[in-house]
Amino acid sequence: MNPRFFLRCFFVLALLSGAVAQAQTRVPARKPGSVAPRPRLSANGEGVKDGLSMVKGRMILTELGTSNPLTADKKLINGTVISTTGLVTATDGTTTQINEGDHVSLSGRVTTRQAxxxxxxxxxxxxxxxxxxxxxKKMEEEAERKAKAKAKLLEERAKAKEKAAKKKKR
Structure with missing residues (x-):
C-alpha cells in the first residue's frame, strides 16, 4: 500500500481525536479556601413581605422570606395577638377581623387590601x-372635551326629536 495513504489517515485520526478531547474538558475547580455561594430565597409570584396575611381563608406567617401556615396564636412585638382564624386583638382590647388579602406586619400594623x-x-x-x-393633564382635558361634545350631541338629538314630534302633531 501507499505510505502516503497511511500518513493521511493517521493525520485525520489525530485531528479528530484532538477535537473529541477538547469537548470533554472539565469545569475548573473552585480556588482553595473560597466559600460556596449561598442559596437565595426566591419569591414566587408577588413580592412577599414579612408578616401575616390571609390567603385562601388561612393565616400565613412569612418570616425571613419563608412562608408557613399559622398553627397557633402569634404575639407580635407591640403586644398584638393574632389568632389562626385572623382575629387581631390589639393591646387596648380592640379586635379586628382580617379579610382575604389583608396584611399585618410583624410590628402589628394592619393594612387592608383596599389600602x-x-x-x-x-x-x-x-x-x-x-x-x-x-x-x-392633557388626557384629562381631552376626556372632558369629549364628554362635553357627547352631551352637546345628545342635546341636539333630543331637540331634533322634539321638532319631529311637533311636526307630526300638526
Missing part, C-alpha cells in the same frame, strides 16, 4: 407623571 391597592395606584400615577410630565 394596598390605593397605594399601588398612587405609586403608578407618580411614576407615570415622572416619565411623561403634563401628559396626564
Amino acid at each position: 394596598i391597592a390605593a397605594a399601588d395606584s398612587i405609586a403608578k400615577i407618580q411614576v407615570f407623571d415622572a416619565k411623561y410630565p403634563g401628559k396626564r
